[in-house]
Amino acid sequence: MNTRDTLYVKDGSLYIGAFRATELAEKFGTPLYVMDAQYIAEVCDAFVAAVNKSGEGAVAFANKAFAAVATAKLAAAHGLWFDVVSGGELYLVQNAGADMKKVLFHGNNKTPREIDEGLDAGIGYFVIDSLNEIELLDKKAGERGVVQDVLVRVNPGVSAHTYEAVMTAAPFSKFGFDVHGDAADVIKDIASRKHLRFCGLHVHIGSQIYDHSSYDTAIDVVTDFMRGLAADGITTDVLDMGGGYGIYYTDEDPKFTPRRYAYTVENIALRAREKSAEKGLKQPFIIVEPGRSIVGEAGITLYTVGAVKDFPGVRKYVAVDGGMFENPRYALYESRYSAMIANKADKPADEVVTIAGKCCESGDLIGKDMPLQHAETGDILAVFSTGAYNYSMASNYNLNAVPPVVLVDGDKAGYIVKPQTYRDLLRNNTVPEWMK
């Protein structure tokens, strides 16, 4: 556990804000996603200060990490912009009252409907990622008599040291235009369009990145590319360096504070500005787009322990009332977490167990070979750093209900996503006329 003022152990119990985790589990039921508002606010403030320290910039929250209206409102109140990747995420930030000029619309295959929705909402920037998007956006902006600001997603061909599935700027990525290939021609094409205004570049090299030399390399490559554009008379006003900062999941990872994460943002912004100056470029407005580092460690999932199965000398399974329907990251990436029995927080974690979910898949695990206190049926298990890519990737597999989300803000706790009912699970089911 990466302890902090709002996540700590007292009198043998795990606390989140002013609440014992067991108290939250009792009041709201399990499985339960808990999000720590104070942590989110602290990271947002630190990131905004960091990106603006050496020049002008903005922090856009990557909604894909965790999408809920209340947390979007919280982020907006702390000055954040938003990165959306679907009509659904756009709808969410509209509902959160976000300033549409501070919204960036990403995606390697935006649908015509999503392009309409973005234009009608008056969003700040589309981040162009395909040739047909250029055609479609130019045409649709023309039909509305507007000129749409755009960024272009470029691929600097940098391999960040991370898992392949979350690596997005390697030479074989499905995202972006290659800076060593067609990107310059694509931008020239955009610059010649009547209804598109080329404003800048977007780069996202991957996720769970601890090795910051990858960002430095990407900045070197992309500012070289900007110099080439400048020689053709094209100015890059905005440089969006994406997100991807690695967070604490297990004791093998660094235990960063919000200020330490912000140091990464500060360095990225500073290097981008320094390299731009060095290469005689106009100072770009720097955008960073973190998701996981804002909400990841803010989230804790609480479960009730059910079956415990011991295969002596082989493996001990501790099964919980959640699983891959609410946390698919082990099934997707064999992700690792740390956990604690919340009601035995002062006991030694002297067993090594595999935490299993309740879905009908043998790969339905929360984690393998995790150190844990002796678990018994009825205990409350807390899994840490589950705020990113858990709720946002949840499904109704096996017709399990997606758990509710409770926001804790000091001594206040309330739903920000209500529990699903069985009725909700069947809401869109219908029986065609001929079967009635």
Ligand SMILES: Cc1ncc(COP(=O)(O)O)c(C=O)c1O
């Ligand atoms: C374009 C873009 N921006 C930002 C992010 C956020 O990354 P992270 O949550 O790792 O900070 C992602 C994640 O995939 C992304 O694809």
